[in-house]
Amino acid sequence: MRSRFSLFTLILVAFVACTPPAPEPFGAVPTPEQVAWQQMETNMFVHFGPNTFTDVEWGDGRESVNVFAPSALDCRQWAAIARAAGMKGIILTAKHHDGFCLWPNPASRHTVAQSAWRNGRGDVLRELSEACREYGLRFGIYISPWDRNDPTYGTEDYNEVFRKTLESALSSYGEVFEQWFDGACGEGPNGKRQVYDWPLYHAEVYAHQPQTIIFSDIGPGCRWIGNERGKAGRTCWSTLDVEGFELGKSVPTPDTLNRGNRGGKCWVAGEADVSIRPGWFYRASEDDRVKSLAELLTIYYASVGRNSLLLLNVPADKRGLIPAADSVRLLEFRAALDRIFATDLAQGATVEASAVRGNSKKYRAENLLDENYDCYWAVDDSVRTPSCTLRFTEPRTFNRVMIQEYIPLGQRVVRFRLEALDADGHWQEIASETTIGYKRIVLTDCTTTTALRLIIDEAMACPVLNRLALYLDETSLDLPTASVVAPWDVDPVDFRTLDPSEAAAVDGYSDDGADPLSRGVVLAADQPLAIDLGRSMKLTGFCYEPLLEGRHGCLVICDVAVSSDGRNWITVLPDCMFDNIVNNPAVRTIRFKEPVQSRYLRLTPKYTNASTYGVGEVGVLIR
DSSP, X not given: OHHHHHHHHHHHHHHHHHSOOOOOOOSSOOOHHHHHHHTTOEEEEEOOSHHHHHTOSSOOSOSOGGGOOOSSOOXXXXXHHHHHTTXXXXXXXXXXXXXXXXXXXXXXXXXXXXXXXXXXXXXXHHHHHHHHHHTTOEEEEEEOSOOSSOTTTTSHHHHHHHHHHHHHHHSSSSOOSXXXXXXXXXXXXXXXXXXXXXXXXXXXXXXXXXXXXXEETTOSSEEEOSSSSSOOOXXXXXXXXXXXXXXXXXXXXXXHHHHOOTTOSEEOEEEEEEESSSSSSOOGXXXXXXXXXXXXXXXXXXXXXXXXXXXXXXXXXXXXXXXXXXXXXXXXXXXXXXXXXXXXXXXXOEEEESOOGGGOGGGOGGGGGOOOTTOOEEOOTXXXXXXXXXXXXXXXEEEEEEEEEOGGGOOOEEEEEEEEEOTTSOEEEEEEEXXXXXXXXXXXXXXXXXXXXXXXXXXXXXOEEEEEEEEOOOSOOOOOOOOOOOOOOOOOOOOEEOSTTOEEESXXXXXXXXXXXXXXXXXXXXXXXXXXXXXXXXXXXXXXXXXXXXXTOOXXXXXXXXXXXXXXXXXXXXXXXXXXXXXXXXXXEEEEEEEEEEEEEEEEEEEESSSEEEESEEEEEOO
């Protein structure tokens, strides 16, 4: 018996000795919490607050607390829809720039506790956190440090007020998986800007939620992807250089945030946020402008499929419910994803590799077909450009290739390509891309082949991959494309009714929900936009929408004037600002304090984000 045990021990020791150690982590690597966060893949954002009831994107903090008056709030409905749509968590705008708190925050006098809603005893954070636990979802909180209501904003005292706000929100509602910090830093009610004490804020967050992922432009947990269209860069590193930057003052350029930094010193993966509607807060006028299934799938491939997490905003309406149109589209989106990714066409393939780490079965290429996340194909440290081949006994047809790096050991691959064996036995390139990261979904033409080859063309360290899968997506992703618009003068045009919101289109097109493409105009940054409405009418406001995705620039601040004869002008809104329009170039609605009688409307630029600005549509409100 003793000799048998000794023999077994020798065999075990020999086996262990022959198994090479795992690759050493390379560069900046994620924490276990960051890995778990990225594995969530899709989460729901809910914008809800006073702006829901005032039809603006950014409130000015002067709104009455009684403006917030949902008639049928049901956070369980939100959670049920999120779960059915395959979301893993919900993040709520607990406090937006207007300063209104959706929970009874003792550090503020501008909260649900001061409102008439539910006799001052309402608490949206309480209801949503409980609903998330009931439906197996993770709960997150958005809190903006900008406060256009608090009288101490712009002074050192406000940093303590905001610390207490964080303490209240993060210590009373259970685990918070993500603390979402908006970096906006505008003027408060006293005209001053705040110097944010980010070390104080972060310390307060971690004191109550040590496991949470902190979102901001520069992390430290995850980063803004550089746009509000839900699109990560075709090259997207999870690493970022943050030294020398400070949130609210100076941050990396949107392009840098979109791409990350190769070899960046910190692991700050991208979060791609986008709204299912043109705006972030609910507007009845956008009920027919919910993104199509094709748009949502395109966004999914450009976010989750490009090494980022998708945070999809689904705003609650004035009742406090997710509208039917949005929920139906979400379920349609989930059904499409389930259909596309139900069958991995790579399963059953024979896998060949140009190299395997130490020739060990532990790191064999067959691990690429194993759904165990911690099983991976690895090669020796000196190998930077390996390849692997999938061979099938029968031809396989696919147009989506999913590849994953084992990110606990870092992001390594710089460039790769895919080749398919044609009917004549020749290898044909079907895709060439850059980074992989947590997940890369490559969109290829529909390909039928008996073999697929993955070639790593460049890596910063020996590649470590844990998944290679093939899928067939038969959904049409055809979307409108924009043509270049040349500058031209705006001639007087007829107006027509837009929709039941009783606005009038003054660009000659009815607002049918189509994107503002080549129908618009491009003007120089110093060129006023003057419009003849055709006859005098009583105006209560106007709408401005840039060109698609803000192409050719956006009008950000302008003076608004009216005239009865086109020669003598009266300024009715000086320094009119279209809030957040650069990041989210969707329609903005501005209302006058009092109705004005006018035939002509003029917008004179005060600030644009480019040397030109685009006008996709302008409308006037007549009631």
